[in-house]
Amino acid sequence: MEDHEAAEWQEWDAFIASHLRYEDTSENFALLAQFFAEHGLDFNRAALHLAYVTLGDNLELTPFATPLAAPNIEQPESKTPIPEPIPEPRRARIAWRNGKLIEVTNARSL
Numbered sequence: 001m002e003d004h005e006a007a008e009w010q011e012w013d014a015f016i017a018s019h020l021r022y023e024d025t026s027e028n029f030a031l032l033a034q035f036f037a038e039h040g041l042d043f044n045r046a047a048l049h050l051a052y053v054t055l056g057d058n059l060e061l062t063p064f065a066t067p068l069a070a071p072n073i074e075q076p077e078s079k080t081p082i083p084e085p086i087p088e089p090r091r092a093r094i095a096w097r098n099g100k101l102i103e104v105t106n107a108r109s110l
Contacts, residue, residue: 008043015048021061022052028059 016024032051041047052059093104 011044011048014045015052018045019049019052021064023060023062025060031055031058 016022022028032048032055035041035051035055036043036047041050095102095104
C-alpha cells in the first residue's frame with residue numbers, strides 16, 4: 001500500500017469517526033464519488049464533509065434516536081384537604097429616631 005493510499009484511508013477513517021450518522025454503504029460511497037468527480041475535489045476530510053453536507057438529503061443516514069417517553073406516574077390522591085395559603089398580614093410601617101419609636105404617617109403638605 002502506498003503512502004498516498006494510506007493517507008486516504010486515514011482521511012476516510014477520520015470522516016467516518018466524525019460523522020456518526022453516515023452509513024458506509026456502496027450507494028453512499030457512489031454518491032460521494034460522483035460528487036468528487038463532478039466538482040474535481042481531492043479526497044480529504046474537508047471535501048468529504050462538504051460532500052456529506054451537500055448530499056445530506058440523498059445519503060442513507062442512521063436516523064436519530066427517538067426520545068424515551070417519560071413513564072406516566074399517577075400521584076396518589078391526598079386524603080387530607082390542602083388548606084388555602086394564609087395571606088401575610090400587612091405590617092405597619094415603623095421608624096426609630098434617637099432610640100425612640102416614631103409614628104410613620106402618609107405624606108402631608110407643609
